[in-house]
Amino acid sequence: MGVLLGGLGAYIENKYKNERNEIEQKLLSLEISGSIGKVIDSFSDDLGFLSKSLNYQRVSSINQILLKLNEQIHSFKKKYPREKLKTDQFEAISKQCNIIQQKLIVQNSVNEIFQSPPPAINGSTVRKDIVIEYNVDIKTIDSINIDIFEEDNWKRVIKGLLREAKYQIKLINHAEEVINxxxxxxxxxxxxxxxxxxxxxxxxxxxxxxxxxxxxxxxxxxxxxxxxxxx
The missing domain is CATH 1.10.287 (Helix Hairpins)
Structure with missing residues (x-):
């Protein structure tokens, strides 16, 4: 009986160690020098501009990895409530990835209100000769919310593009009013x-x-x- 219990204890201990090691290895991959950390770091630059090659599929694939890891962490904590995991980096990376995803949504929405190609903003490249699309109005522009983002060069450019879009709409409306x-x-x-x-x-x-x-x-x-x- 003692041998059986000892074997069971060893099995549980090994299972715990394996689960912990797997999670810790994944958490390490989120560090700047880690594989996933490097990918996420490549999504934007120090000024807040998104990578030119960034798309929904790339961000979504990383988000899926983070989601699965989050489930693993919660499952581990539920099984071993007294054990501690260092998840500060995971939480920071998850937040960073979410911000990048939201930025991409906003950037694509901004590009859609201007005639293209090329897009109004791509990476840190910003077009000067931008013209609003035919179906755009003030309501469309106001629906693009950038309040959730911290101030950086990307946000300042987006603000400028939205101001230009509003100016063009108001100019058309004013000219129509004066002529009519x-x-x-x-x-x-x-x-x-x-x-x-x-x-x-x-x-x-x-x-x-x-x-x-x-x-x-x-x-x-x-x-x-x-x-x-x-x-």
Missing amino acids: DCYSGDKVKPNISKKKYEEINKLVNKIKRLSDKVVLKEKLKEIERNIELSN
């Missing part, structure tokens, strides 16, 4: 001055989205013709 105010139904109102026409024309010239510019330019032509006829 020159019309009564489908007819140009009388007494529209040359000066007002020139001011509106300058406003329309600032518009980057071609479809809107073409429509507004046509309306401006009618205003110009009306001014010429009245002189």
Whole structure:
């Protein structure tokens, strides 16, 4: 009986050691010098910009590894409640990976509100000649939330892109409003001055989205013709 109990005790002890060793090896892989740590570290740079090659599949595959490890840790703690595991690095890495995933979602959403290719932001490369997409409005822009992120260069660039998108939308809306105010139904109102026409024309010239510019330019032509006829 003693031999049997001794054998059972040895089996339990070995099982405990194997489980602990497996978890600790996986935790070590999360260190900066570890295999998974290196992969996660490659997802972004020191300024907060995401890697150009980063995609959902790569982040998701790492998240799956972290999820399984989290389940292992919880299972181990449940079996051996008195045993301690150093999981600080795991928790920090999990948080880092989650932030990267959220950044990727936001970055892709921002790229979708601008005409492409190339994307508005890719890695630390930011386009200057950006034009908003045709189906974008203020509500679409406001739905992109970046408040959850700490301030870094990436966030500052994203803020700038969202500001530019809003500016372009507001410019189009303002130009439409000013031009429509020159019309009564489908007819140009009388007494529209040359000066007002020139001011509106300058406003329309600032518009980057071609479809809107073409429509507004046509309306401006009618205003110009009306001014010429009245002189």
